[in-house]
Amino acid sequence: MDLPQNAEQLGVSAEQLPVVGAGLRTSVRLTPAGRRYLAAAAGHAAPAQLYLTLENVHGTRDATVLNVYLVFSEAGEAGGERQLPAGSAALYGLRRASNPQGSNRAGLTLTFDITPLLAELRASPGLQNDGIRVSIIPDRPLPATSDIVIGRVSIFRML
């Protein structure tokens, strides 16, 4: 099996993200190299794999399922938007992974393959200015006291 040579980060969200209520929306700020890569990627014969990761997810609500979407602006006058699913993940083991004195790993890291959405990303008009918008929605609304926090959201490519 051919293992990837390297993983390169293309963009990262700016701050920690608490997950409460119906969810949250954030923007993954891209580096100039990341923007150039995404703009050129579809021209490549064999585009690299692209991943979105939720890093250092910690909290105590193991029974939560997070649905992750990429948000794209619609072209045209209407200015609407649409969400395309990147994936879903259950936070099984969250409490144990967040315990500072037990088997801690500074929380969970969840990875989603977003390579199939590469063409949509290229066509997104807001990509050059706003970065990539990501929506994270729990399967059931969480109370305001929810302690689930996502350390950061990042986008990688495998070389």
Place this chain on the structure above:
Amino acid sequence: MIYNPREYARLRNSVLVVSLLAWLVLLRPAAAPVAYGAAAPPVMSYCSASPAALALTAPAASSPASWTTQLTVAQSLFGGWALMLVAMMAPLLIQPIYHIRATSFARRRARSTTLFVAGYGGGWLVGGAFLLALELAAGLWAPESYLPAGLVALVALIWQASPAKQRYLNRCHRHRPLAAFGAEADRDALMMGVEHSRWCVGSCWAAMLLPMLLPHGHFAAMLGISVLMVCERLDPPRTPAWRWRGFGTALRYVSLRLRGPKRSPAPAALGVGA
């Protein structure tokens, strides 16, 4: 963060080579000037602040060259301690450095790694000052005696089995999320190094002090302690409790490589018509 076995192997090999080079300098007196510069003492005593070693190089306070000589003695101690840190601690930094490299932009990797190592080294140099002071005090109290080393060995043994040690080890496995942009990214990398050194000093202080107090067998003890520290980092984080720890995962790994996986007994045939 995405785990990449090839990148991890590359980093691991580089760090181990750096550690090996430091060990070679430590073990080979001919290479002393590399570590000590002009301050190389005639009798090599790396990371040693024993009164005998200091008396060998320190002239009378009234000598005009007193300040210069004291500076070279300090440089000698600092250089020796730093060299010992590189040799013993570099293998423990593979995981955190990989975390930094995997969660940083490519153009920031070298900078963030440097800041992390600077924070880590700075923390250990502060810890080392306390350990050198203890060594000096022990040397004044019982010069060329195994008594201080024996007492510290006892303390190290108790510390090794204590819940407090497990707390520090657990913290060593925990890596903070790092900011990606600007000065915050630099600050996070530096702070991660300082935090890591704090947990590392807390976990290893007794084991590190032991070889420093031995009148003989200094290097052999250092090597043994290094192996112990590497092996105990292989153990996963656990709930703090009194237990022997250190070689569990390493021995299981060696056993697995030598004997292969244990075969589970064949399931008993289901009785028919019983």
